[in-house]
Amino acid sequence: MKLSKHILILSLLVLSSLSMLHSQTIEETIRPVTNAIAIENATIISKPGMSTNNANIVIKNGIIKSVGANARIPKNAKKLKGDSLYVYPGFIDALGHIAIPKAKEEENKDRPKSPGMATHKQAGITPELKASTIINANDKTVAEWRKMGFTSAHTVPKGKMLPGTGALILLKGSTAEEMLVSDASSLYAQLQGSGRGAAPATVIGVIYKYKELYRQATQAKNHESMFSRNSVGAKRPVYDKALKAFYPVIDRKYPVYFKANKSLDIHRVLQMQKELGFPLVLTGVKDGAAVSSKIKSANASVLLSTDLPKAVEEKKEDDKKEKEEEISEETKAMTARKNEAIKNAESQFLQFNQQGIKTAFTSADAKSKEFFGNLKRMKDAGATDDMILAALTTTPAELLGVSNLMGSLDNGKMGNLVVLNKPMLEKGAQIKYVIIEGELFEYEIKQKKAKKKGDGEEVSSEALKVLLGDWEYTIDTPDQVRKGGLNFSGSPDEIIGVISSDDMGGDTELENVSFSNNEISFNFDIEMGPNTATLEVEATVDGEDMTGNMTVGEFGTFPFSATKVSPE
Amino acid sequence: MKKYIIIISLLIPIALFSQQIEKGSMLIKNGTILTVTKGTIDKGDILIKDGKIHKIGRDLKATSDMEIIDASGMFVMPGIIDAHSHLGIDAVNEATSPVTAEVFVGDALNPFDIGIYRALAGGCTTSHAMHGSANAIGGQCETIKHRWGTEDPEVLRMKDAPRTIKFALGENPMRVHGEGSGIQPATRMGIEQVFRKAFSEAKQYKAEKAAMINGVGPLYNERMEVLSDILDGKIIIHCHSYRADEIVMLMNVLKDFGVNKICFQHVNEGFKIAPELAEFGASASVFADWWAYKFEVYYSTAYNAAILQRNGVITSINSDSRELIRHLYHEAAKSQKYGGLSDDEALALITLNPAKQLGIDNRVGSIEEGKDGDIAIFNVHPLSVYAIPQYTIVDGVVRFNINEDPDDMRLYVDPNEDIQTYHYEAGHGHDHDHDGCMQDVFETGLFEEKH
Missing domain, CATH: 2.30.40.10 (Urease, subunit C, domain 1)
Known part of the structure; x- marks a missing residue:
C-alpha cells in the first residue's frame, strides 16, 4: 500500500525504529x-x-x-x-523467494519506445541474474519460514519470463555470504509475459521466445566449443550473457524450474520440453493431477504449491435447514462441482506420489501461516506422514543435488x-x-488458554461467524479515501486475515488478529521504500459494519470502516 | 518373468492411449443427407467406422457395438467449419511488433474454453483458431477440431492440417503500431513496406543459412524461420482485409515474392475485385451481412459472398465471434436469400469452401466415404430459420446431444470460484460481465481487437 507522500516521509522517520523493534520480538x-x-x-x-x-x-x-x-x-x-x-x-523449501526483496519500482518505469524494441531486461529475460547477488539476509521471509521448520531453501529471483538463476541458502546468517550453500542451483522460468510495455507480452510470445533462446544457446555453445578448438579464420562467437545462463541446463548440470500452476500451463511446458529436451521440474503446481501420466513419461518432477483453495465448508444441521429453500438447484450442483475441485486439490499430492513422480513443496505464493494446516488437509486426503516428510526433506535434497549435505x-x-x-x-x-x-x-510453545466463561478471551465458532468472510474497507487519510478488500477465515484458535488493495499490488497477511466481544484488532506491515511500517487497526463489528481507527505509527490515526460483502 | 511382461504390457497401452484421439463408430439411419458434393440422399444411412465415414447408402447394418442414431425426419450435413475464429486459445494478439510471425496460437490451446462446446451446439466441428489483427504479420494460427471433453490441448489440434498464418491490413496495425508506438506502419503505405521489408530480410536469412560455413550460420531466428517457410509456400496466409485497394496491394507484394497461397478474411470490398482475386487464386472468407462497424468497413453488401462465389473465388462465411459461430447455418442462409445461391452452394460456404481455404478438404467439408466422421444433424433443413442442431459428431463421437447433455458442461471448475457472489450480484442488478453460465472466462491476450 502506498501512502501519500507526506505520510510516507513522516512515517519513515517515526516508524522505521518501531518496526525494527517489532520484528525483533518475533523470535x-x-x-x-x-x-x-x-x-x-x-x-x-x-x-x-x-x-x-x-x-x-x-x-x-x-x-x-x-x-x-x-x-x-x-x-x-x-x-x-x-x-x-x-x-x-x-525442512527444505524446494523453491521460493525467501530472502529475495520485492522488485524495485523504478525497474517498471524503464520502458522501451515500442514493445518490439525491448531489451532483454525490459522483457523480463534475465536468466543470468543470480539470486545470490540480491539476497537480503534480513528479509522477513527468512524468519517467517524458519518459524515453520524450514532450515534451507532454494530461492529464485522474482520477475517475468526468465527471472534468473536460483541459489541454495540456509535460513540463518546476517549476510548473503553466510547463508549461501550454492549460488547456482537452477534456472527459473515462468510463462509470464511482460505486459503491454515489452515483448513478449502474452503466453504465446513467451513460449516462442523461450524456445528461440534455448535453440540459440545450444547453437552458441556449439559455436564456442568449435571456436575454442580452432579459431583461425573462424567467425567469433557472440557474447550473450542470457544465452550463457542456459549452458548448465544444456549440460544437464541442473534443471529448469518452470512455474506451471494449472494443467494447461503444465501441458504447455511439457510440450516445450518435448521439443527441446531439457531437464525439468514443474513448480507452483496447483492443479495437475490430470496430467500426471504425461509428467511421468516426461520424467519431470513436481513442486506442489502449499497454497490450497479454501476448504469445503462444513455446514451445521440447523443452518442447513434454514437456507435450504433459498439455494437453487443450479447453485447446489455448482457447489458440488466446486467442492469436488477442492477435494481434488487436496488429494493431488497423494496422486503424484502414487504415480511415482518426485514431489516436493514450494513456498512461492503460499502463506506460511497456512503451511501446516494445508499439509494436514493433504494428509486427511490420504497422504502418509512419510510422503509429506519426504516432500519436505529427502526429495528436495535430491532434486537440488544436495542429498549428501541435507x-x-x-x-x-x-x-x-x-x-x-x-x-x-x-x-x-x-x-x-x-x-x-x-x-x-x-520458539515458545503456546499453551491453549482454558476457556473461562464471560472472560471474553475465547470466542466461539458461532460468534466468530460475524467476522468471517469478505469485507470492503475504507480509510480516510487526509488527502484521499482509500478502499480495498479484507478477508477473514480460520477458526477461533487461529483467525487468518488478508488485506488487499490495488495500491499494495496484492495481498498482505494480517498479523496478531484478535477478535472477542465483537472487538477486532490486527496489524500488518507495508513496504515504504527500503523500510517496513506497521499499521494497526482496532474496530468494532456490528452486523455487517466494522468501524474504528487505523494507527499509522505515531503519525496519526485515521477513521477506518468496512462493510461485509459476502460471508465466508 | 512372464508375469511381469504381462503386467507391463497391460500398463503401456493405457499410458499411450491417454493422449490419443478418441474415434468412434456409429450408424446414422434414415436421414435426409446433404452431402454438399454429391447431392441429397433421401432416407439415407451413414456408417462411421473408427472415426471415418465408411459407407453411405441405404439399409446399412451396424455391428452390435455401434451406437445407432435414428435420424428419421432429420437433416444430416457435414460438420460446419469456421475459417475465422478465436476459440480455444488463451492468447489472441501478441501486439508488440508489426511483425510477429514467430508466435503461434497453437502453443496456447485451451480445451476448457466453453465456447468450443457452444460452437458444437451450433453444428460446428472444426474452426480456425486465429491470431488477432493487431500486426501486419501476426502469428501462426491453428486449425482445431471441436473434441469437447478432452483436457489435453494436443488432442484439440487437427493433426496434419496445413500451417496457416494471420496477416492484417489497414486500420488495426496502423492504430496499434503507428499511433500506439509511433513506428511504421502509420499509413497503408507503411503496411506495404512492412511486408516487403520482412520478406526481404527472410530472403537474406535464407541465403545466409544456405551459405553456412563450418556449421556456423546466422543465429537462429524464429521469425525469419517462419517467414522463410511462407516464401517456400509451406504456410497459407489468412489476411484480415477490407478495402479493395489494399487487397490488390498485397497480391502485388506476394507476386513479387513468389507467394500464392492466400485467403483474404472479411474482404468486405471483395465484390469490387472478384475477377482479380479469382485470377490470383486467392480465396475469400466473409461475413454474411455485417459491415459499417468502423470507417474502413463502410462499404460492403450482403451480395458479397454470392458475387465472389459466382466469379470463381472460393468463398466461405465465417464467424469471428463466439456468438455467430453458434449459427453459421443462418449466416449461410442469408447469402442464399440475398444472392440466390443454391442449397449446395450456400452450404458449401460453411463446409467445403472453408475446408479448402484451410487445406483440409481432403478430410472434411462434405459427406463422402473416406472423409472424417464429422457430422451435424438438424431437426429441419439447416438453411431454414427454424433449424436447431440435434447432434454434433466429431470423428464418429457424439460431442453434442441436445437431449442428453447435462446442464453444466464445463470441463474445468475453479476451486476458488465464488458461487454465492454471482447469484447475489445477479439478483441485485449489479453490473457484471459474467453471463448466466458462470463460465470462468479465460484471459485472452492484451487486446481483444479481432476484426
Whole structure:
C-alpha cells in the first residue's frame, strides 16, 4: 500500500525504529556459546520411515556427529531436554523467494519506445541474474519460514519470463555470504509475459521466445566449443550473457524450474520440453493431477504449491435447514462441482506420489501461516506422514543435488533439524526448536488458554461467524479515501486475515488478529521504500459494519470502516 | 518373468492411449443427407467406422457395438467449419511488433474454453483458431477440431492440417503500431513496406543459412524461420482485409515474392475485385451481412459472398465471434436469400469452401466415404430459420446431444470460484460481465481487437 507522500516521509522517520523493534520480538535468537549442541532422550525421525525412541542427537561444528539411542553426549555440549519431543530433519523449501526483496519500482518505469524494441531486461529475460547477488539476509521471509521448520531453501529471483538463476541458502546468517550453500542451483522460468510495455507480452510470445533462446544457446555453445578448438579464420562467437545462463541446463548440470500452476500451463511446458529436451521440474503446481501420466513419461518432477483453495465448508444441521429453500438447484450442483475441485486439490499430492513422480513443496505464493494446516488437509486426503516428510526433506535434497549435505539426520550431514512437541501433523503440534548448521532458534510453545466463561478471551465458532468472510474497507487519510478488500477465515484458535488493495499490488497477511466481544484488532506491515511500517487497526463489528481507527505509527490515526460483502 | 511382461504390457497401452484421439463408430439411419458434393440422399444411412465415414447408402447394418442414431425426419450435413475464429486459445494478439510471425496460437490451446462446446451446439466441428489483427504479420494460427471433453490441448489440434498464418491490413496495425508506438506502419503505405521489408530480410536469412560455413550460420531466428517457410509456400496466409485497394496491394507484394497461397478474411470490398482475386487464386472468407462497424468497413453488401462465389473465388462465411459461430447455418442462409445461391452452394460456404481455404478438404467439408466422421444433424433443413442442431459428431463421437447433455458442461471448475457472489450480484442488478453460465472466462491476450 502506498501512502501519500507526506505520510510516507513522516512515517519513515517515526516508524522505521518501531518496526525494527517489532520484528525483533518475533523470535529469540540464541548465539552459540559452545560449538556442540545435543538433544537428549527424544523421538528422532531421522528420515521418512525411520524413527527411534529415547534417542540422542549430537551436532558439533554444525555437523551431525552422532544419532541414536547410544549417541554419546560431549560434556561441553549445550544440552536440550528432549523428553516427549520429536526431532525431524530440517525442512527444505524446494523453491521460493525467501530472502529475495520485492522488485524495485523504478525497474517498471524503464520502458522501451515500442514493445518490439525491448531489451532483454525490459522483457523480463534475465536468466543470468543470480539470486545470490540480491539476497537480503534480513528479509522477513527468512524468519517467517524458519518459524515453520524450514532450515534451507532454494530461492529464485522474482520477475517475468526468465527471472534468473536460483541459489541454495540456509535460513540463518546476517549476510548473503553466510547463508549461501550454492549460488547456482537452477534456472527459473515462468510463462509470464511482460505486459503491454515489452515483448513478449502474452503466453504465446513467451513460449516462442523461450524456445528461440534455448535453440540459440545450444547453437552458441556449439559455436564456442568449435571456436575454442580452432579459431583461425573462424567467425567469433557472440557474447550473450542470457544465452550463457542456459549452458548448465544444456549440460544437464541442473534443471529448469518452470512455474506451471494449472494443467494447461503444465501441458504447455511439457510440450516445450518435448521439443527441446531439457531437464525439468514443474513448480507452483496447483492443479495437475490430470496430467500426471504425461509428467511421468516426461520424467519431470513436481513442486506442489502449499497454497490450497479454501476448504469445503462444513455446514451445521440447523443452518442447513434454514437456507435450504433459498439455494437453487443450479447453485447446489455448482457447489458440488466446486467442492469436488477442492477435494481434488487436496488429494493431488497423494496422486503424484502414487504415480511415482518426485514431489516436493514450494513456498512461492503460499502463506506460511497456512503451511501446516494445508499439509494436514493433504494428509486427511490420504497422504502418509512419510510422503509429506519426504516432500519436505529427502526429495528436495535430491532434486537440488544436495542429498549428501541435507535432507536426513545422518552422521556427517549438516546439523539442520526441527523439533516439535508432538508428531508433525498431530493436533496441537508446535515447533520448539529449529537448528540450522548447529545454530539454535527457540520458539515458545503456546499453551491453549482454558476457556473461562464471560472472560471474553475465547470466542466461539458461532460468534466468530460475524467476522468471517469478505469485507470492503475504507480509510480516510487526509488527502484521499482509500478502499480495498479484507478477508477473514480460520477458526477461533487461529483467525487468518488478508488485506488487499490495488495500491499494495496484492495481498498482505494480517498479523496478531484478535477478535472477542465483537472487538477486532490486527496489524500488518507495508513496504515504504527500503523500510517496513506497521499499521494497526482496532474496530468494532456490528452486523455487517466494522468501524474504528487505523494507527499509522505515531503519525496519526485515521477513521477506518468496512462493510461485509459476502460471508465466508 | 512372464508375469511381469504381462503386467507391463497391460500398463503401456493405457499410458499411450491417454493422449490419443478418441474415434468412434456409429450408424446414422434414415436421414435426409446433404452431402454438399454429391447431392441429397433421401432416407439415407451413414456408417462411421473408427472415426471415418465408411459407407453411405441405404439399409446399412451396424455391428452390435455401434451406437445407432435414428435420424428419421432429420437433416444430416457435414460438420460446419469456421475459417475465422478465436476459440480455444488463451492468447489472441501478441501486439508488440508489426511483425510477429514467430508466435503461434497453437502453443496456447485451451480445451476448457466453453465456447468450443457452444460452437458444437451450433453444428460446428472444426474452426480456425486465429491470431488477432493487431500486426501486419501476426502469428501462426491453428486449425482445431471441436473434441469437447478432452483436457489435453494436443488432442484439440487437427493433426496434419496445413500451417496457416494471420496477416492484417489497414486500420488495426496502423492504430496499434503507428499511433500506439509511433513506428511504421502509420499509413497503408507503411503496411506495404512492412511486408516487403520482412520478406526481404527472410530472403537474406535464407541465403545466409544456405551459405553456412563450418556449421556456423546466422543465429537462429524464429521469425525469419517462419517467414522463410511462407516464401517456400509451406504456410497459407489468412489476411484480415477490407478495402479493395489494399487487397490488390498485397497480391502485388506476394507476386513479387513468389507467394500464392492466400485467403483474404472479411474482404468486405471483395465484390469490387472478384475477377482479380479469382485470377490470383486467392480465396475469400466473409461475413454474411455485417459491415459499417468502423470507417474502413463502410462499404460492403450482403451480395458479397454470392458475387465472389459466382466469379470463381472460393468463398466461405465465417464467424469471428463466439456468438455467430453458434449459427453459421443462418449466416449461410442469408447469402442464399440475398444472392440466390443454391442449397449446395450456400452450404458449401460453411463446409467445403472453408475446408479448402484451410487445406483440409481432403478430410472434411462434405459427406463422402473416406472423409472424417464429422457430422451435424438438424431437426429441419439447416438453411431454414427454424433449424436447431440435434447432434454434433466429431470423428464418429457424439460431442453434442441436445437431449442428453447435462446442464453444466464445463470441463474445468475453479476451486476458488465464488458461487454465492454471482447469484447475489445477479439478483441485485449489479453490473457484471459474467453471463448466466458462470463460465470462468479465460484471459485472452492484451487486446481483444479481432476484426
